[in-house]
Amino acid sequence: MNISEKITFTDASPDDRSLAIREALRNAIIDRRLAPGTKLSESEVGSLFDVSRTVARAALQMLTFEGLVKTERNRGAFVSNPSPEEAKQIFASRRLIEPGIVAAAVERIMPAEIEQFRRQLDEEARYMNERGPAARRGEIKASGDFHLMLASVAGNVILQKFMDELVARSSLVIALYGRSGVSSCGHSEHSAILDALEKADGARAAALMVHHIDHIEADLDLQLKQGLGLRDALEMP
Amino acid sequence: MNISEKITFTDASPDDRSLAIREALRNAIIDRRLAPGTKLSESEVGSLFDVSRTVARAALQMLTFEGLVKTERNRGAFVSNPSPEEAKQIFASRRLIEPGIVAAAVERIMPAEIEQFRRQLDEEARYMNERGPAARRGEIKASGDFHLMLASVAGNVILQKFMDELVARSSLVIALYGRSGVSSCGHSEHSAILDALEKADGARAAALMVHHIDHIEADLDLQLKQGLGLRDALEMP
DNA sequence: TGCTTCCAGATTGCATACGATTTGACCAAA
DNA sequence: TTTGGTCAAATCGTATGCAATCTGGAAGCA
Structure with a gap:
């Protein structure tokens, strides 16, 4: 270890x-x-x-x-070694929950928090322009943190806990099935969402979020992927 | 105990x-x-x-x-002694998640499962017509089980776990803040949702679900409620 | 060689022991 | 009567010991 x-x-x-x-x-x-x-x-x-x-x-x-x-x-x-099926369920859950979260966030976000988001995006960008595995890790982490910050702003502790779990498990899935490691378009999409947030355009922010999740999932290769764990394979009738 | x-x-x-x-x-x-x-x-x-x-x-x-x-x-x-704030968050979460669950359930439900739902509703009705605290408990339990069955049919294990938590916590909230114990209209609403499910009318089922949740929450008395626990009161700035 | 059997090492499941912290009662003083 | 202080009982936090289970490899047999 x-x-x-x-x-x-x-x-x-x-x-x-x-x-x-x-x-x-x-x-x-x-x-x-x-x-x-x-x-x-x-x-x-x-x-x-x-x-x-x-x-x-x-x-x-x-x-x-x-x-x-x-x-x-x-x-x-x-x-955990999430199966493709599990991965799909994780993103299905996010598609269900996150639009609601951004909608709630639009109602509650304060100027100071917008500023905080900007700084977060800057950090994302910095990692994106760096090379090396450490930068990659930083990027994944920062990208997840963006979603968690949104959940925090939305002000629903329960949904926040759910998102904690979903984001963490997503990281695992991306690690396993990610094609390009990190979808490079992620950063600009975060940026667009934040813009919509700032303009208090909830509908647009929610729509952007759905697309964003779609893109993340589209970057995965969820076709059975050789491995499957062998043990899991036998347990799956 | x-x-x-x-x-x-x-x-x-x-x-x-x-x-x-x-x-x-x-x-x-x-x-x-x-x-x-x-x-x-x-x-x-x-x-x-x-x-x-x-x-x-x-x-x-x-x-x-x-x-x-x-x-x-x-x-x-x-x-747990959920606060009114917590209660609101629980129902906000359900309003977000459950419409998606019924929508997914519409796509996957099988005739045999519909039959199972009918039996479940019969049991609800039986408890509803009985008197006494035991029947009340049975009714609350059966009512929650309806929602859990839906989650099970939807086929997303993760959302199912979330619903497990949300339904259980809802029971607690209803116990604490319920005006009439159980919203008596619950049963007919379940019935209507099932009808929409059977007709594969996802949009209608989802809309009915949202109204159903609204009704459950409307039956609560979430106004500060004297008690507040004294200890919690001081921890809440 | 290939297959089965058996045993030793490692790891978990669970119970229990001990120190640390909290609580509530008792008692004294104002 | 009320306030404040001290102490014992209860309860939690954590470490550790023992039995049960699993794993991997060596030995035995075909």
């Missing part, structure tokens, strides 16, 4: 260390530092973060709930 | 007992046998189900993730 970002526990999180571990693993997964299928053994995670198996286990359980990790009884936890 | 429905572990669930406990507690909560605010101590839950705190804790953690239980550090777990 290769989790460089060691956590200083006493620092940011005086309590609930399992939550911090969950966050660290989450970041590692959506950053692709942990590849799908990687085994996450309780003792290994525990010793990496200097905690007992108990708390490592709690973190893994949380990730399992989010769908980022799959656990098999008596075998352990593995980074 | 008053959980009559003792589980026979070795029976239905050879594995993962925490999952069974979660299910039992879930049912107790959405059936209102466990009132909002009730403390769910780890040791108590554990001894009730004849398991150690470890597995009881896991069950409570799952329920916390679903929003049915709130845990405070070093204090324990309590049945």
Whole structure:
């Protein structure tokens, strides 16, 4: 395992260390530092973060709930290896939820937040112009953060949680099935959405969002993709 | 605590007992046998189900993730006491998701499933005509099950999980803020939705669903409601 | 060689032990 | 009566130990 970002526990999180571990693993997964299928053994995670198996286990359980990790009884936890079917469902869910989110965001967004979005887009652009895997990771992360910021502005905590899950799982899917790594048109589309937001044009923003999701999904190669996991293949009648 | 429905572990669930406990507690909560605010101590839950705190804790953690239980550090777990604000967000989420679910269900529903829905509606009607708290509980449960069946037919596992959470939390909200207990018009509206489904009229089914959700929410009294919990009141700036 | 059997190592599932934190009661003082 | 302080009981957070299960490879047999 290769989790460089060691956590200083006493620092940011005086309590609930399992939550911090969950966050660290989450970041590692959506950053692709942990590849799908990687085994996450309780003792290994525990010793990496200097905690007992108990708390490592709690973190893994949380990730399992989010769908980022799959656990098999008596075998352990593995980074999820979403099937094409799963991928389609993830994007179907997003197509359903995100237009509503931008519509809500239009009603509530404040000038200061628009400014924040602009800065976010600048960061996206910076990563886009850089080369190398680190920049790619940064780009994926930043792109996801755009959607999460929207959810945050929309002001519905429940939808925000759903989006947290959907965006994270999308990152996994893109890592697995992405043709070009990141759809390069993503940035300009984000930009267009923000423009519509600024003009308080909810209908347009929602429509743009649907197209945006379509484009992301269109950049995937969801045709059975040789692998399929072999184990999953047999479980699928 | 008053959980009559003792589980026979070795029976239905050879594995993962925490999952069974979660299910039992879930049912107790959405059936209102466990009132909002009730403390769910780890040791108590554990001894009730004849398991150690470890597995009881896991069950409570799952329920916390679903929003049915709130845990405070070093204090324990309590049945959620959703605020009016939370309630509004729950229904806003449902208004966003459920129309899409019925639309998807229209595309995939099979005759056998329609038959199943009819039986479900019959059961709803039976409870509706009975009197007494047990019938009320049955009615709430059956009414929620209708929505869950729809999600199941829609065939999107992720949305199904979201709906699981939303329906369960809705039950809690109705228990807390429901004016008439159950909106009596619910049954006929379910019936109308099913008719539209049968005629494969997706647009109409979706529209009916939105109205249905509106009606459920309209039956709630979400005006601050005296209580507010005192503790929550201070945490809310 | 190829196939089956069996055992050792590793890992999880679960229970329990111990320290830390909170709570509520009791008692004293104003 | 009310306020404030101290302490014991209860409960949670976490580590660890043991049994059950799975895996992989070595040995045995055809």
